[in-house]
Amino acid sequence: MQSRGSVRVKAAVLYEIGKPLVIEEIELDAPRAGEVRVRLAASGVCRSDWHMLQGVHPPPLPIVLGHEGAGWIEAVGPGVEHVRPGDAVVLTWLPHCGRCAQCRAGRPTQCGEVAWSDLGLMRDGTTRLHRGELRIHHNSASTFAEQTVVPAETAIPLDPSIDVREAALLGCAVMTGVGAVLRSAQVAPGRSVAVIGCGGVGLSALQAARIAGAAPIIALDVVRAKLELARQMGATHSVDASQPDLLERVRGIAPGGADYVFEALGDAATLELAVQLTARGGKTVIVGLAEPDTRLPIDPLSLAFEERSLIGCFYGSCVPNRDYPELFALCRSRRLQLGDLVGATCELEAINDAFARMARGEGARTIIVYPGA
Numbered sequence: 001m002q003s004r005g006s007v008r009v010k011a012a013v014l015y016e017i018g019k020p021l022v023i024e025e026i027e028l029d030a031p032r033a034g035e036v037r038v039r040l041a042a043s044g045v046c047r048s049d050w051h052m053l054q055g056v057h058p059p060p061l062p063i064v065l066g067h068e069g070a071g072w073i074e075a076v077g078p079g080v081e082h083v084r085p086g087d088a089v090v091l092t093w094l095p096h097c098g099r100c101a102q103c104r105a106g107r108p109t110q111c112g113e114v115a116w117s118d119l120g121l122m123r124d125g126t127t128r129l130h131r132g133e134l135r136i137h138h139n140s141a142s143t144f145a146e147q148t149v150v151p152a153e154t155a156i157p158l159d160p161s162i163d164v165r166e167a168a169l170l171g172c173a174v175m176t177g178v179g180a181v182l183r184s185a186q187v188a189p190g191r192s193v194a195v196i197g198c199g200g201v202g203l204s205a206l207q208a209a210r211i212a213g214a215a216p217i218i219a220l221d222v223v224r225a226k227l228e229l230a231r232q233m234g235a236t237h238s239v240d241a242s243q244p245d246l247l248e249r250v251r252g253i254a255p256g257g258a259d260y261v262f263e264a265l266g267d268a269a270t271l272e273l274a275v276q277l278t279a280r281g282g283k284t285v286i287v288g289l290a291e292p293d294t295r296l297p298i299d300p301l302s303l304a305f306e307e308r309s310l311i312g313c314f315y316g317s318c319v320p321n322r323d324y325p326e327l328f329a330l331c332r333s334r335r336l337q338l339g340d341l342v343g344a345t346c347e348l349e350a351i352n353d354a355f356a357r358m359a360r361g362e363g364a365r366t367i368i369v370y371p372g373a
């Protein structure tokens, strides 16, 4: 059944946890009030998608995953005025109401109005995605499809100087990594930084540490190629985290540990390592999303005596309307290198292979490039 205004789009649909995504044509309904339809140029393949399809953070099923995208406005619903068809946009996966106490306090990452999004629905409690009578859920941006419908406030007009395909990475990895450094932790010039995990988020955090004037900047990973990439993007030192003497090596570079340590994996062992690597008076910043039953042994006495803090960072503590223009300016001035974050490109049909490469820890970010981009 194809209702008025709906289009057929190729998408990667998750029907069952742990099973490959199914590439097929589904229907996408017209945008309703306060929504826009976007033709995607590209979508990043993020570890959070992997966690969902593996059931670590189980999504409602069936669902079109993907939350890191950029493209062009195809159609706008009633009441949408900030974008028009043809405009290039980057998608943030953070719907927010702009009116609740958290939004008004400048903390839209904690908006209290968006429970519908966690349920895979649009704001009115329905979906625009379906296959015949079968309702298919949204993953906020649902960028593993040729086109998507999203809440209008999540489509941010893109600076024309930025390649719309590379801009996809701004939607999750870059905003998260840069925001962790510049917003959540507010790294001060001349202070030491360590980043554990050099994927898209970690490499973005390293670039932000360089932009913030931090020194030294230490990258930790177990994959040699990622450490080399880290050095190109701003790390002054790299440490192979598979070596047993890594604590001593980091303390040899930053005596007493690093002032700011960012954990970008969400793994219990590396979270504990992050706390150990943090200097007195320093901040340990949890950026990676841990499995729900992960618990950490914390020494509260050292938090008090040594004035340490342990903070969480969700989506770089970003305020999209404030922070996207700042990311665009950093890209324009070439202080933020977007293209170097792209490890490989592929078509939507190869998405299951991209996840297999991610599971093996190979390469930097893969982006799916859509026809016509």
Ligand SMILES: [Zn+2]
Pocket (backbone or CB within 6 Å): 046, 047, 048, 049, 067, 068, 172, 173
């Ligand atoms: Zn992501």
Ligand SMILES: [Zn+2]
Pocket (backbone or CB within 6 Å): 096, 097, 098, 099, 100, 101, 102, 103, 104, 108, 110, 111, 112, 113
């Ligand atoms: Zn809100």
